[in-house]
Amino acid sequence: MNFRKTLIVGGGLAGTLMAFRLWQNQKPFLLIDAEAGKKSSAVASGLINPVVVKHFGLSWMAEKLVPEAVKVYKNLEEITSSRFFHPLKIFRSFHHQEDTDLWNRRRQEEESGPFFMEEAPSPAPLLTHAPWGGGVIQNAARVDVEVFIETTRKFLFQKELLRSDSFDYKLLQPSRKGWSYKGDNYGHVIFCQGIRSVENPWFQWLPVNPIKGQLLKLHHPLLSNQQAISRKIFILPQGGQSFKVGATYEHSREDGNTPEGIQQLSNGFQELIQEKGDKAGLDITGTYYGFRPTIPDRRPILGEHPFHKGLYVFNGLGSKGYMLAPWFSEHLYRHIFEGILLLPEVSLIRYK
Ligand SMILES: Cc1cc2nc3c(=O)[nH]c(=O)nc-3n(C[C@H](O)[C@H](O)[C@H](O)COP(=O)(O)OP(=O)(O)OC[C@H]3O[C@@H](n4cnc5c(N)ncnc54)[C@H](O)[C@@H]3O)c2cc1C
Numbered sequence: 001m002n003f004r005k006t007l008i009v010g011g012g013l014a015g016t017l018m019a020f021r022l023w024q025n026q027k028p029f030l031l032i033d034a035e036a037g038k039k040s041s042a043v044a045s046g047l048i049n050p051v052v053v054k055h056f057g058l059s060w061m062a063e064k065l066v067p068e069a070v071k072v073y074k075n076l077e078e079i080t081s082s083r084f085f086h087p088l089k090i091f092r093s094f095h096h097q098e099d100t101d102l103w104n105r106r107r108q109e110e111e112s113g114p115f116f117m118e119e120a121p122s123p124a125p126l127l128t129h130a131p132w133g134g135g136v137i138q139n140a141a142r143v144d145v146e147v148f149i150e151t152t153r154k155f156l157f158q159k160e161l162l163r164s165d166s167f168d169y170k171l172l173q174p175s176r177k178g179w180s181y182k183g184d185n186y187g188h189v190i191f192c193q194g195i196r197s198v199e200n201p202w203f204q205w206l207p208v209n210p211i212k213g214q215l216l217k218l219h220h221p222l223l224s225n226q227q228a229i230s231r232k233i234f235i236l237p238q239g240g241q242s243f244k245v246g247a248t249y250e251h252s253r254e255d256g257n258t259p260e261g262i263q264q265l266s267n268g269f270q271e272l273i274q275e276k277g278d279k280a281g282l283d284i285t286g287t288y289y290g291f292r293p294t295i296p297d298r299r300p301i302l303g304e305h306p307f308h309k310g311l312y313v314f315n316g317l318g319s320k321g322y323m324l325a326p327w328f329s330e331h332l333y334r335h336i337f338e339g340i341l342l343l344p345e346v347s348l349i350r351y352k
Contacts, residue, residue, distance in 0.1 A: 004187025015192035
């Protein structure tokens with residue numbers, strides 16, 4: 001049995017789920033996270049969507065990822081006595097008859113197609129512009145990311161398993177028992193740093209690219225809060241009459257929301273929602289932005305450093321972190337502690 005302690009660096013979604021895997025398996029660990037650091041996980045829409053909205057195919061590994069995500073988030077709700085996981089349906093609006101034909105064809109192509117996609121066309125929710133009806137994605141969900149981050153952090157803090165601090169690379173040194181950091185020894189160090197992995201002297205070579213996303217939050221008294229609505233953008237219910245609208249996808253490293261980003265989202269919203277009267281009057285209650293940690297081949301990146309044994313990475317969650325992280329935190333856990341082989345598509349060796 002391996003009782004050596006594990007150090008996790010980075011407390012976004014990846015680091016938090018890794019921490020809970022260790023906690024549930026009674027493995028000792030410490031999570032270090034820079035409180036002031038900007039987390040992609042805290043600004044995300046938190047949508048778990050098994051269907052690619054552009055071409056209606058099932059998302060990569062959706063049939064495995066979605067059931068594991070449901071299990072993990074529900075379990076974490078129980079552990080932390082909170083509520084942040086909300087099953088929901090997504091309405092994808094169609095603008096041509098061909099959309100209906102393509103949707104129904106895709107639905108039949110894969111075994112789990114009918115589990116995730118209702119037969120089209122379905123009628124549009126109130127106010128939605130969908131001249132040909134639409135397709136309904138079922139067994140989707142949203143995670144209320146603010147509640148998720150807040151309650152999981154509180155839980156780990158109270159148990160003294162989370163330290164709010166900036167990790168200092170210079171202080172991590174190889175030792176006889178693995179790695180030492182500030183006087184403690186660790187058998188494994190797992191870096192879950194999102195876009196900040198480029199600062200990491202051991203993992204700088206990983207191609208983690210920041211892709212900026214901007215979001216709006218708005219208030220609307222009439223939209224359905226039972227279904228998300230999508231076409232070029234998403235309108236995602238947040239409870240009550242509050243909705244998130246997003247997200248942009250920008251190859252930019254510039255901090256902050258921009259007038260162009262806000263305009264793009266407002267236009268997307270107004271194309272999707274038909275309203276009589278004043279079109280300019282969106283009741284925007286908040287704007288957000290963040291950077292998705294993305295890998296060129298759009299797959300997560302996991303595994304042990306090829307030369308420095310005991311140093312691991314869990315990153316590359318891209319645009320779908322909330323769907324990917326539950327299954328892949330288990331996958332990495334089992335690789336480290338049970339010796340299973342990583343899927344070649346996600347192993348960091350592909351970029352060595
Ligand atoms: C606008 C937007 C919308 C999105 N919408 C969705 C969505 O609807 N569904 C979905 O599944 N995904 C979505 N995503 C993607 C999702 O947010 C990411 O895939 C996921 O959050 C990445 O998590 P992470 O833990 O890898 O990174 P992060 O959340 O960025 O966490 C990394 C953490 O590491 C810490 N850290 C780094 N270096 C150090 C150090 N040296 N010392 C201490 N701490 C350190 C940082 O401070 C940070 O807290 C969206 C992203 C954006 C930007």
